Amino acid sequence: MREIEVQEIEVKSALGKSGLRELDYSLNPYLGCLHSCIYCYAMDFTKIRPSADWGKYVVVKVNILDILRSEVKRKRKGIVGVSTITDPYQPVEGRFKLTRESIAMLADNGFSVTIQTKSPLVVRDTDILEKHRNSIDVGFTITTTDNRKARMLEPETPSPASRVEAIRRLREKGIETWIFFGPIIRGFNDTTGDIRGMIEAAAETGSRIIYDRYNLYPASAEKMKSMAVTRSLQGDDRWWSSTVSEIRRIADKSGIICNSEEEEWQMNYRSRYGSFF
Ligand code: SF4
Numbered sequence: 001m002r003e004i005e006v007q008e009i010e011v012k013s014a015l016g017k018s019g020l021r022e023l024d025y026s027l028n029p030y031l032g033c034l035h036s037c038i039y040c041y042a043m044d045f046t047k048i049r050p051s052a053d054w055g056k057y058v059v060v061k062v063n064i065l066d067i068l069r070s071e072v073k074r075k076r077k078g079i080v081g082v083s084t085i086t087d088p089y090q091p092v093e094g095r096f097k098l099t100r101e102s103i104a105m106l107a108d109n110g111f112s113v114t115i116q117t118k119s120p121l122v123v124r125d126t127d128i129l130e131k132h133r134n135s136i137d138v139g140f141t142i143t144t145t146d147n148r149k150a151r152m153l154e155p156e157t158p159s160p161a162s163r164v165e166a167i168r169r170l171r172e173k174g175i176e177t178w179i180f181f182g183p184i185i186r187g188f189n190d191t192t193g194d195i196r197g198m199i200e201a202a203a204e205t206g207s208r209i210i211y212d213r214y215n216l217y218p219a220s221a222e223k224m225k226s227m228a229v230t231r232s233l234q235g236d237d238r239w240w241s242s243t244v245s246e247i248r249r250i251a252d253k254s255g256i257i258c259n260s261e262e263e264e265w266q267m268n269y270r271s272r273y274g275s276f277f
Helices: 064-074 098-108 120-131 147-153 160-172 192-205 218-224 237-254 261-273
Strands: 005-009 025-027 057-061 079-082 112-117 136-141 176-184 208-213 258-260
Touching: 064 098, 079 098, 098 112, 098 120, 112 120, 120 136, 120 160, 136 160, 147 160, 160 176, 160 192, 176 192, 192 208, 192 237, 208 237, 208 261, 237 258, 258 261
Parallel strands: 005 057, 025 079, 079 112, 112 136, 136 176, 176 208, 208 258
Antiparallel strands: none
16 A cells, blocks of 8 residues: 655635636645646646655645635636646545535635546535536546556546546536546557547547647656657657547547637637637
8 A cells, every 4th residue: 555645734825826728716725646647747836845756645725715715705706727736536635625615615606617637536526516517517537548558647546437437427417527638648548549438438428528638747757758658758740630630530420529728728718708819
């Protein structure tokens, strides 16, 4: 059994600025992530420990609900990403329930919430998600439906099949769901079989897909070197354009809505502001 360190801290703010264009705020109840994905970009943004320790510790913002309670009353309403540099439903959430209480508080106070996770634990909060189904959506990251490959990339995450099952259960309750297919890594999860698996998961659960390629960040690149497939982690534009064509071809055949991150952002921008630029 692996050793895990859980550290409790107090913070002065809850809603942070997000680097993602589609979000007004980010909310990260935890720092560090026990899911230990070797491609994790958050390693490069969470500078509190050396990246070699990634997946072995989690920092819990124990007073975040007290701070958020005051911020939701005075901050401008907007879209909150939960979370952006950690998985909000990683194992410690089972005990601390900070994500559960945060999303309820945000939605009760007129904020929209977009959740992204790899954990079926989110199904525990179906009561809140159902009540606020017009202002909360849930995205599941699935890099591949091939369990063997998933174990290499994401050694401590719940299986891809359990995530698909969780999406199905949320959809049954009328909750909006989406699948993030990424990061797509050249020579690893970019085969026609991988793409088919993702499209089937989307078709089974009535979800749309957002996809993105792997971006090279120093800490994750270091971890990725341990993998057998390191020819060209990021891939070139020619590879990416042929991968996108294959995704589109298979998605179109199945009638699945499939957008790149850029397209998704443009659509969100138009729906919020009416026109683009
Ligand atoms: S679940 Fe997300 S935040 Fe956690 S290790 Fe994996 S990629 Fe990083």
